[in-house]
Amino acid sequence: MSGSSLKSLLTTAVRTGVAEARARIFGHILNPTGQRTSHKVLRKKLIGNKIAEWYPYEIQKEDPLVMAQQEQARLSKLEMLKRRGKGPPKKGQGKRAAKRNK
DSSP states (O other), X not given: OHHHHHHHHHHHHHXXXXXXHHHHHHTOOOOTTOOOOSHHHHHSOOOXXXXXXXXXXXXXXXXXXXXXXXXXXXXXXXXXXXXXXXXXXXXXXSHHHHHHHO
C-alpha cells in the first residue's frame, strides 16, 4: 500500500515540477489553485495605439483657415434664416417666455 502512495506522491511532484518548468520556459503564469485572475485580460495586446493610428489626422480642428471658413458659412446661413424669419428669437422672447406671459 505504501508503494502506491509513494508512486502517486512522485507523480504529483513530477507533474508540478514539469508545470513549473513549462511556465518558466514559456513565460506563463502558474495557477495551481485554478482561481480566477485578470491575467487573461492583461496578457492581450493593447489596442489603443492601433486604433488611433487607423484614423487620419483631423485637419478641420487644427487649421484656422478651415475654422474661419466654417464660421463664415454658419453666419451666412444664420443671416439667410433671419431674413426668412426663421432665425433664433431674441433673448426673453422664446417659447418658454411666451408661456410665462400668458
